[in-house]
Every structure is written in structure tokens, then in C-alpha cells.
Amino acid sequence: MPAYLTRKKISSQQAIDAVASDRYGAVSLFLGVVRNNSEDHTRSGKVSKVVRLDYSAYEKMALKKMQETERAASKKWRSKGLGRIYIIHRLGRLKVGDISVAVSVSAVHRNEAILACR
Numbered sequence: 001m002p003a004y005l006t007r008k009k010i011s012s013q014q015a016i017d018a019v020a021s022d023r024y025g026a027v028s029l030f031l032g033v034v035r036n037n038s039e040d041h042t043r044s045g046k047v048s049k050v051v052r053l054d055y056s057a058y059e060k061m062a063l064k065k066m067q068e069t070e071r072a073a074s075k076k077w078r079s080k081g082l083g084r085i086y087i088i089h090r091l092g093r094l095k096v097g098d099i100s101v102a103v104s105v106s107a108v109h110r111n112e113a114i115l116a117c118r
Contacts, residue, residue, distance in 0.1 A: 003066035003087040005059055010090055010099040018086035019106040026110040028117035032101035034094050055091045055100065062089070073105070077116040081108030085116070 002018065012031055020027055038048045070085050083106035090100050107113035 003070050007092045010102050015102040015104040019084040019104045024083040024106040026107050026113035028105045028113035030103040030117050031099050034096050034098050036096045053094050073116050080112045083107050
């Protein structure tokens with residue numbers, strides 16, 4: 001399954017290349033990026049400064065969940081022209097601006113690529 005965990009920097013181009021093909025006319029890419037703030041979603045609404053995030057995971061379970069997500073999207077969108085799906089999540093210490101997750105999807109048409117990526 002095209003779902004991965006990594007401790008290396010995630011490349012948006014690598015995510016695009018993983019799904020691109022001349023068989024498909026669309027590639028959709030989602031990047032999750034470490035931002036410089038964290039809003040408290042309680043009543044206080046306090047905003048805290050973020051300088052880094054430390055990601056850890058029970059890797060076997062995380063990969064299983066990522067693969068389930070990929071299979072569900074594939075099942076839902078395959079008959080509508082879905083091509084390939086690629087999911088990668090970073091582990092370890094990330095600084096503001098680093099990519100923490102990338103999801104890329106190819107499909108025959110843009111609407112299906114965008115919806116499947118979502």
C-alpha cells in the first residue's frame with residue numbers, strides 16, 4: 001500500500017511523482033505544514049506560539065490506519081477514474097514550515113482527484 005511513515009523531510013515533488021502518469025489528467029496534492037501558533041479550542045480561545053512539533057506514533061497501528069484510509073478512498077473513487085494514491089506522514093521533530101503530511105492523488109479528471117484527496 002502506498003502509505004508511509006518517515007523521519008526524513010517530505011518532498012512535495014516526490015508526492016506528485018508518486019502518483020503522476022500520462023494515463024491521468026489530474027493530480028491533487030494536500031500538504032499539512034507546521035504552523036507558528038496553536039489555538040486553544042476551549043472557551044478561552046487562547047493562542048499559543050509554536051516553535052516546533054514532535055511527532056511520534058505506534059508505527060504498526062499508524063500504517064494500518066493510513067492504509068485503511070487509502071483503501072476506502074480507492075474503493076469509493078476507483079470507478080470514477082481514480083488513478084493512484086500516496087500518503088506519507090513525518091515522525092520526529094519538525095520546525096515551523098516543515099511538511100508533516102502529504103497526500104497526493106491522480107485521476108482522469110480534476111474533480112475526482114480533488115475529492116478523493118480530501
